[in-house]
Amino acid sequence: MDITSINNEKIKYFQKLKLKKYRDLENLFLIEDEHLVNMAYEKGYLKEIITTDKSLKYDILTYYVTPQIMKLLSDQVTSAKVIGVSHKITKNNIEGNLIVLDNIQDPGNLGTIIRSAVAFNFKTLVMSNDTVDIYNSKVIRATEGMIFNLNIIRGDIEEILNNLDKDYVKITTDVNEGEDIKRIDFKKKKIALIIGNEGNGVRSNIASLCDKKVNIKMNELCESLNAGVCASILMYEVNHE
Amino acid sequence: MDITSINNEKIKYFQKLKLKKYRDLENLFLIEDEHLVNMAYEKGYLKEIITTDKSLKYDILTYYVTPQIMKLLSDQVTSAKVIGVSHKITKNNIEGNLIVLDNIQDPGNLGTIIRSAVAFNFKTLVMSNDTVDIYNSKVIRATEGMIFNLNIIRGDIEEILNNLDKDYVKITTDVNEGEDIKRIDFKKKKIALIIGNEGNGVRSNIASLCDKKVNIKMNELCESLNAGVCASILMYEVNHE
Numbered sequence: 218m219d220i221t222s223i224n225n226e227k228i229k230y231f232q233k234l235k236l237k238k239y240r241d242l243e244n245l246f247l248i249e250d251e252h253l254v255n256m257a258y259e260k261g262y263l264k265e266i267i268t269t270d271k272s273l274k275y276d277i278l279t280y281y282v283t284p285q286i287m288k289l290l291s292d293q294v295t296s297a298k299v300i301g302v303s304h305k306i307t308k309n310n311i312e313g314n315l316i317v318l319d320n321i322q323d324p325g326n327l328g329t330i331i332r333s334a335v336a337f338n339f340k341t342l343v344m345s346n347d348t349v350d351i352y353n354s355k356v357i358r359a360t361e362g363m364i365f366n367l368n369i370i371r372g373d374i375e376e377i378l379n380n381l382d383k384d385y386v387k388i389t390t391d392v393n394e395g396e397d398i399k400r401i402d403f404k405k406k407k408i409a410l411i412i413g414n415e416g417n418g419v420r421s422n423i424a425s426l427c428d429k430k431v432n433i434k435m436n437e438l439c440e441s442l443n444a445g446v447c448a449s450i451l452m453y454e455v456n457h458e
Numbered sequence: 459m460d461i462t463s464i465n466n467e468k469i470k471y472f473q474k475l476k477l478k479k480y481r482d483l484e485n486l487f488l489i490e491d492e493h494l495v496n497m498a499y500e501k502g503y504l505k506e507i508i509t510t511d512k513s514l515k516y517d518i519l520t521y522y523v524t525p526q527i528m529k530l531l532s533d534q535v536t537s538a539k540v541i542g543v544s545h546k547i548t549k550n551n552i553e554g555n556l557i558v559l560d561n562i563q564d565p566g567n568l569g570t571i572i573r574s575a576v577a578f579n580f581k582t583l584v585m586s587n588d589t590v591d592i593y594n595s596k597v598i599r600a601t602e603g604m605i606f607n608l609n610i611i612r613g614d615i616e617e618i619l620n621n622l623d624k625d626y627v628k629i630t631t632d633v634n635e636g637e638d639i640k641r642i643d644f645k646k647k648k649i650a651l652i653i654g655n656e657g658n659g660v661r662s663n664i665a666s667l668c669d670k671k672v673n674i675k676m677n678e679l680c681e682s683l684n685a686g687v688c689a690s691i692l693m694y695e696v697n698h699e
Contacts, residue, residue, distance in 0.1 A: 325566050329684045336676035336683055359684070366679050399698055434698065435577035438607050442577055442690070443570045443600070449687040450694055457640055457675065 219281045223289055227280065231267060231290055231302065237350045244305045246352035249291060254301035256362035265302040273299065292354040305352065308368045313340025314407065314455060315385070317374055319423050320347045320414040321444060327351060328359020329445035330412070334367055337449075337456035339410075341368040343377055378409065378426045385409045387427045389419050390451070392441065395432030398454045408455050412448045460522045464530055468521065472508060472531055472543065478591045485546045487593035490532055495542035497603035506543040514540065533595040546593065549609045554581025555648065555696060556626070558615055560664050561588045561655040562685060568592060569600020570686035571653070575608055578690075578697035580651075582609040584618055619650065619667045626650045628668045630660050631692070633682065636673030639695045649696050653689045 220228060231247070233239040240246045245264065248257050257263040258275065266279040269287050273279065287296045316339050321327050327349055334342055348371070349356065357364060370377070378387060389411040411427060413419030424430075433442065433450055441447070461469060472488070474480040481487050486505065489498050498504040499516065507520040510528050514520065528537045557580050562568050568590055575583055589612070590597065598605060611618070619628060630652040652668060654660030665671075674683065674691055682688070 329687055332680065332684055333687055336674075336680035338677050361681070363680055433577075433694070436579050439573065439577035439604055440602070443573055443686065445684065446570055446574055446687055446690040449683070450691055453674070453691055 240352045248301040248303050249297035251299045253362045254299050257301050257303040260365040262303045267300040309370045315341045315409040317411040318344040319419050324353045324355035325359050326445040328356040330448045331360040332363045333449035335363040337452040343370045345374045388429045389427040391430035395430040398431045403455045415444045481593045489542040489544050490538035492540045494603045495540050498542050498544040501606040503544045504542050508541045550611045556582045556650040558652040559585040560660050565594045565596035566600050567686040569597045571689045572601040573604045574690035576604040578693040584611045586615045629670045630668040632671035636671040639672045644696045656685045
């Protein structure tokens with residue numbers, strides 16, 4: 218279907234999906250660029266496609282639009298050639314190693330953590346209700362499509378941790394008291410790794426639920442690592458033991 | 459000194475420092491927020507201070523300005539209360555382990571790599587001429603002040619690698635052919651670790667100068683890690699052996 222007017226109702230509808238409020242209302246989100254759209258398609262999440270490229274043929278409803286419309290819908294400086302309208306991720310069972318996020322606020326950090334979680338065989342991501350929206354376009358872009366390969370749960374993490382199977386070892390970071398992650402043997406253990414907010418760390422009510430505190434040994438000139446890097450190194454170590 | 463007009467020549471001058479062209483011309487850059495300004499001060503790089511806070515007393519030239527002026531100069535949604543005008547970093551000797559960046563483009567990635575480099579005892583960062591400007595405000599913020607704790611060199615990295623002391627082992631990443639970083643013993647070796655561009659990796663003329671290719675073992679669903687995470691995990695491993 219061709220659309221050439223920026224005042225078209227469908228275009229206005231797509232534009233609204235740039236806002237969290239409407240993404241939550243419609244259970245849909247936008248995903249930019251061909252390789253990410255293709256991942257959504259392969260996983261069965263893709264609903265509709267918006268593109269300026271007439272040669273693109275998918276077997277789902279496709280809107281062929283003008284570059285001007287694309288500019289309106291795209292969140293990148295150089296507009297994407299393809300934007301997908303994707304259903305939200307529906308996998309939400311707790312399985313395998315968990316990464317638990319307590320109020321991560323930076324979209325790039327959340328996206329990076331999702332990407333690393335898949336790389337290091339974590340099966341489930343649990344995030345607190347106040348964590349940044351995973352359907353934010355910056356998060357989606359930073360996941361490099363890995364968002365479709367993870368169980369993702371948003372909720373009350375205190376409640377979720379309290380109801381976790383007894384065989385999970387709950388680990389969090391503590392710069393002062395933690396044990397060097399390099400010295401810990403994770404073999405045959407199911408791990409729930411809890412990562413705190415960029416500025417304030419893990420809330421004390423969440424930290425108090427943990428079985429073990431760990432840290433990453435570093436030069437004392439540096440107080441802390443970027444939250445995405447910290448989470449990634451810990452997942453890397455859990456995966457490699 | 460008090461300044462209340464946004465048309466003041468000094469304010470116009472500070473505003474220009476938001477652009478790379480003028481930072482290069484003046485050899486100065488802006489740094490936001492008190493803890494980063496303090497780091498620049500402690501390291502002797504701070505030239506002048508701009509603040510809305512009359513209670514702030516430094517023993518260097520301070521401009522007390524209006525919130526409106528601060529909004530003009532700050533790059534953050536919520537304006538900083540203090541902005542420092544800092545001299546560029548002048549340490550540029552090659553020493554210790556090196557992290558070498560071949561055309562890193564994302565400011566967040568560069569800042570994160572600088573922060574991790576200090577954490578993992580890398581002494582020098584070398585970046586290609588086409589790498590994003592380290593004095594970009596997003597880079598500075600992501601370094602969390604660690605930019606002042608590193609030797610930083612921008613130049614022709616092919617030439618720099620060719621002229622490196624013979625005892626440096628030059629390492630880069632190769633997803634297909636690389637050896638698992640976890641299995642390598644770095645003890646007593648001087649390392650130059652080369653990290654490539656986010657989309658295209660290390661250029662072949664640079665890769666061909668390397669003595670060893672390494673990779674980070676990961677799930678095959680995930681093609682690659684975020685460049686900042688990848689560099690950080692490799693530096694972490696080099697530091698911990």
